[in-house]
Amino acid sequence: MSDDLGFFFLLMSNGVLIGLMYSLIALGFVLVYKATDAINFAQGEFVMIAGFVVAVAITAYGAPLWLAVLVGLAGMIGFGFGLERVMLRKLIGRPVIAVVMATIGLAAILRGFGPMVWGAGTKSLALPIPEEPIILGPLFIPPIQLLGAAVSLLPAGTASPDAPPPSGFFADGLHHILIGADHVLFLVCLLLPVVLGRTGEHRSGRSLAWALVGLVSAFTVGHSITLGLAAWRLLSVPPSVIEPLIAATIALAAVDNLRPWLGKRRSLAALAFGLIHGFGFAGPLLEIELPPAAMAWALLQFNLGVEAGQLLVVMLALALLWPLRRHGIWARRTLAGGSLAAGVMALVWFGERVLDTRLLAL
Numbered sequence: 001m002s003d004d005l006g007f008f009f010l011l012m013s014n015g016v017l018i019g020l021m022y023s024l025i026a027l028g029f030v031l032v033y034k035a036t037d038a039i040n041f042a043q044g045e046f047v048m049i050a051g052f053v054v055a056v057a058i059t060a061y062g063a064p065l066w067l068a069v070l071v072g073l074a075g076m077i078g079f080g081f082g083l084e085r086v087m088l089r090k091l092i093g094r095p096v097i098a099v100v101m102a103t104i105g106l107a108a109i110l111r112g113f114g115p116m117v118w119g120a121g122t123k124s125l126a127l128p129i130p131e132e133p134i135i136l137g138p139l140f141i142p143p144i145q146l147l148g149a150a151v152s153l154l155p156a157g158t159a160s161p162d163a164p165p166p167s168g169f170f171a172d173g174l175h176h177i178l179i180g181a182d183h184v185l186f187l188v189c190l191l192l193p194v195v196l197g198r199t200g201e202h203r204s205g206r207s208l209a210w211a212l213v214g215l216v217s218a219f220t221v222g223h224s225i226t227l228g229l230a231a232w233r234l235l236s237v238p239p240s241v242i243e244p245l246i247a248a249t250i251a252l253a254a255v256d257n258l259r260p261w262l263g264k265r266r267s268l269a270a271l272a273f274g275l276i277h278g279f280g281f282a283g284p285l286l287e288i289e290l291p292p293a294a295m296a297w298a299l300l301q302f303n304l305g306v307e308a309g310q311l312l313v314v315m316l317a318l319a320l321l322w323p324l325r326r327h328g329i330w331a332r333r334t335l336a337g338g339s340l341a342a343g344v345m346a347l348v349w350f351g352e353r354v355l356d357t358r359l360l361a362l
Contacts, residue, residue: 009159013139020149035067040088041103045110050076052114055123065128130323135237136209139205143319150316172284173305178312182246182349183277188216189253189342190270193260195321196331216314218267220300222274223281224303230282231299240353242279254343257335281306 025043050072057068089107091099114249129147133140177183194211229235255272256262262269281302290298324331352359 009294010139012252013141014145017145017149019105021145024148024151037105039099039103041100042107044111045114046109049079049110049207051125052118052123055125056209059123065126079357088139092346115285126198134214134318139209142186143322146315147319150312150319168300169285170305170308173281173302173307174309175305176281176284176302177306177309180280182250182346183280184247184313185342186250186253186273186277187216187310189217189250189257189339190219190266191314191317191321192335196324196335212314214267215270216310218270218309219274219277222271222276223278223306225343226276226278226287227281227303227306228278228299230279231285231295233286233304237279239283240356242276244279244350244353245251245276247346247353249276249345249352250346254339254346254355257339259344 028043029039030042039208052063052073053075054068057071058064062184063071083106087102093101127144129143129146133142133143134146135141194208211285226235230237251267256266256269285295285299285302288298313336321334324334348359
């Protein structure tokens with residue numbers, strides 16, 4: 001790969017990750033407006049005050065991080081409630097420009113209040129997130145950016161499985177995979193040995209990147225084929241057959257993690273297992289009747305939504321598993337424990353689906 005092309009991918013990945021984090025700001029504007037009918041330009045200063053509270057709780061009072069975060073959340077909930085009662089509620093119905101100017105003034109007050117009370121010096125937070133970037137080929141990805149990007153995508157999957165998904169086939173595809181615990185667990189099973197490495201195995205960043213791309217691409221090709229066949233009504237397999245098979249794919253992947261039997265055929269297995277999962281993805285598209293052109297467009301959007309959900313799962317798994325790579329014993333325990341838990345869950349699902357009963361709410 002040329003230096004220019006590598007630099008392009010580096011800039012593109014950083015731009016995407018930072019852009020996703022900025023989307024949280026947009027989400028904050030929307031949530032505040034929906035809750036209060038006021039446009040709040042001081043939300044950044046709210047975060048600053050919360051950061052000051054957490055930092056002071058840790059440095060001045062010796063509180064552990066989890067307790068300091070809880071104190072910060074409780075303090076900001078109380079502060080926000082009081083501010084809504086005292087200020088924002090009185091702005092309801094006022095001209096938009098008045099609300100905007102009031103919140104800009106509030107931002108200026110808070111920007112001066114924090115340093116005045118807690119000092120203007122830099123307050124550092126020792127987060128349980130490694131600072132060393134994740135190196136995947138030409139990409140240098142800070143773990144904090146990866147985690148932030150993953151968090152920014154989580155609202156797409158927070159709806160209840162029984163609630164109707166958002167409108168639009170892209171959102172339907174994203175919603176479908178993020179609420180599908182079996183699909184997510186299968187992806188995690190595929191990623192565990194690649195990211196953590198088996199005993200005596202250590203991959204370089206470039207080798208790891210290609211291994212991840214190969215596995216995820218094989219799974220993507222597999223489920224895209226059967227998703228298209230099922231959506232176009234060219235091939236149909238009843239859910240009573242597909243659902244137990246999906247659970248079986250998770251169990252087989254978990255067994256391979258514990259007692260390798262696929263060897264270099266893992267990508268081929270991911271392709272084959274993807275063919276099974278594709279029928280499971282097709283459910284929402286089987287419920288609608290569309291003209292051929294409209295169905296093609298719907299299928300493309302839905303599949304892109306599924307891929308976006310897959311990307312989120314991969315990003316989140318990388319952010320959580322990567323720090324363990326340096327700690328051999330914890331990497332081995334996580335690989336063994338995670339695979340064993342996934343295998344047990346898969347067997348429970350298999351029994352539920354074969355016997356048509358329900359033991360777990362997943």
